[in-house]
Amino acid sequence: MAQTASNEIERGSWGSRIGFILAAAGSAIGLGNIWRFPYVTGENGGAIFVLIYVACVLFIGLPVMIAELTIGRHTQRNAIGAFEALAPGSAWKLVGVLGVVTGIGILSFYSVVAGWTVGYFVKTFAGEFSGSVSAAQSEAIFREFVSNPWVAILLLGLFIGATMYVVGGGVSEGIEKWSKILMPALFCILLLLTAYALTLEGARKGLEFYLRPDPSKIRAATFAKALGQALFSLSLGMGAMITYGSYLPSHQRVPLSAFQVALFDTLVALLAGLVIFPILFSMGLNPAGGPGLVFVVLPTIFGKMPLGWLFGTLFFVLLALAALTSTISLLEVPVAFFVDEKGWSRRRAVLSMGSLAFVLGIPSALSQGGISALSSLPGIRIGFLDLMNAVFGNYCLTIGSLFIALFVGYRWGVEKALAEIERGGGRFAFRAVWAALIRYVCPVAVIVILGYILVTGQYF
Numbered sequence: 001m002a003q004t005a006s007n008e009i010e011r012g013s014w015g016s017r018i019g020f021i022l023a024a025a026g027s028a029i030g031l032g033n034i035w036r037f038p039y040v041t042g043e044n045g046g047a048i049f050v051l052i053y054v055a056c057v058l059f060i061g062l063p064v065m066i067a068e069l070t071i072g073r074h075t076q077r078n079a080i081g082a083f084e085a086l087a088p089g090s091a092w093k094l095v096g097v098l099g100v101v102t103g104i105g106i107l108s109f110y111s112v113v114a115g116w117t118v119g120y121f122v123k124t125f126a127g128e129f130s131g132s133v134s135a136a137q138s139e140a141i142f143r144e145f146v147s148n149p150w151v152a153i154l155l156l157g158l159f160i161g162a163t164m165y166v167v168g169g170g171v172s173e174g175i176e177k178w179s180k181i182l183m184p185a186l187f188c189i190l191l192l193l194t195a196y197a198l199t200l201e202g203a204r205k206g207l208e209f210y211l212r213p214d215p216s217k218i219r220a221a222t223f224a225k226a227l228g229q230a231l232f233s234l235s236l237g238m239g240a241m242i243t244y245g246s247y248l249p250s251h252q253r254v255p256l257s258a259f260q261v262a263l264f265d266t267l268v269a270l271l272a273g274l275v276i277f278p279i280l281f282s283m284g285l286n287p288a289g290g291p292g293l294v295f296v297v298l299p300t301i302f303g304k305m306p307l308g309w310l311f312g313t314l315f316f317v318l319l320a321l322a323a324l325t326s327t328i329s330l331l332e333v334p335v336a337f338f339v340d341e342k343g344w345s346r347r348r349a350v351l352s353m354g355s356l357a358f359v360l361g362i363p364s365a366l367s368q369g370g371i372s373a374l375s376s377l378p379g380i381r382i383g384f385l386d387l388m389n390a391v392f393g394n395y396c397l398t399i400g401s402l403f404i405a406l407f408v409g410y411r412w413g414v415e416k417a418l419a420e421i422e423r424g425g426g427r428f429a430f431r432a433v434w435a436a437l438i439r440y441v442c443p444v445a446v447i448v449i450l451g452y453i454l455v456t457g458q459y460f
């Protein structure tokens with residue numbers, strides 16, 4: 001007990017329950033909800049995708065989140081160390097290794113898009129969208145902006161630099177301080193934008209696309225994309241929640257925390273869709289517009305809506321900061337590993353891992369027109385950023401989650417996990433449901449979905 005207490009002090013621990021929820025929600029809520037969710041939904045048939053997505057959150061995401069937080073809290077270790085602690089000398093630590101690699105991979109391209117939000121904040125603030133902006137103009141502005149190689153690299157560097165600064169400052173102050181103000185503010189502004197979007201002429205068509213499921217739009221890749229999106233959005237499958245859970249004191253209830261984080265994260269994503277699709281259809285844009293979607297759609301209303309300049313500026317600031325609370329958790333995974341297991345100083349770990357992500361991010365930054373060879377890779381016809389997004393942001397998280405479920409279900413064992421879950425927090429009302437989900441539903445569903453993708457070859 002004494003050891004746990006001193007361990008908590010040394011490694012840092014969350015200042016308060018609400019501090020943890022907000023930080024975990026800060027990790028979960030980010031570009032995944034506001035940038036990725038709407039465009040992936042747009043590309044994959046709208047409402048039917050949303051339905052499958054929500055099912056993935058409930059039946060796969062939530063149980064895996066409980067599993068990750070529990071592993072983290074029990075072992076008080078980083079993503080790799082946690083597996084080593086529970087299954088010493090076994091190959092299970094490779095799941096953690098995959099997580100660390102995935103964290104750096106996601107951080108690299110994620111920071112490119114986060115850099116765009118910073119650029120769009122500057123543009124909005126400078127009044128570039130204050131007049132009326134047509135859909136075609138907005139598209140042209142976006143193309144020109146992202147294809148400038150120097151700006152893209154500069155913003156990437158700036159964003160990773162900011163992430164390194166916060167992560168270098170330690171756990172509770174660094175992360176909690178930001179999340180407490182940010183998430184609620186972002187939520188409010190989304191509500192405001194939704195209210196406006198719904199008044200637009202043509203909003204109905206957007207709502208239909210978004211809310212009336214059409215099963216004929218399901219393709220082989222739809223399930224894999226919905227699952228990948230759910231895991232990405234909830235920050236699962238790479239040990240971010242193991243690492244965050246390791247800073248969790250034992251008296252907090254893991255399932256309740258996980259539920260609240262998942263609920264809040266899903267609400268924000270659903271709300272983002274409710275903003276984007278009405279505007280998109282009223283402007284006559286294509287829902288399958290790809291990664292530029294949010295950046296093209298939103299500026300078209302800032303010139304028209306009352307106080308649009310103010311809301312637009314606020315929106316992009318908050319989005320950039322929400323992205324920052326996510327990149328913090330991405331960088332924290334490798335950093336916690338090098339600090340805990342390799343005895344590196346936090347500073348050294350932050351500097352080296354941050355620089356690595358920056359270098360890896362450069363081809364993504366240049367793939368949007370900066371260097372045309374990177375915009376459409378030979379053989380697969382997608383750009384470098386899309387490739388990173390699919391490999392790390394989708395498949396690595398899916399495979400990672402599969403192994404986390406298998407680990408808890410069959411190696412560590414649900415009984416031991418349940419003992420940890422119930423330690424200090426009282427009986428877990430859904431213990432049998434959770435055990436069944438983690439042992440059977442999650443592994444079977446993930447294997448079927450991945451198998452289907454392999455057979456049909458529709459990877460992207």
Ligand code: PHE
Nearest residue numbers: 028030031032033232233235
């Ligand atoms: N969940 C974050 C988002 O939605 C991204 C993320 C993925 C963060 C994986 C950490 C781990 O923006």
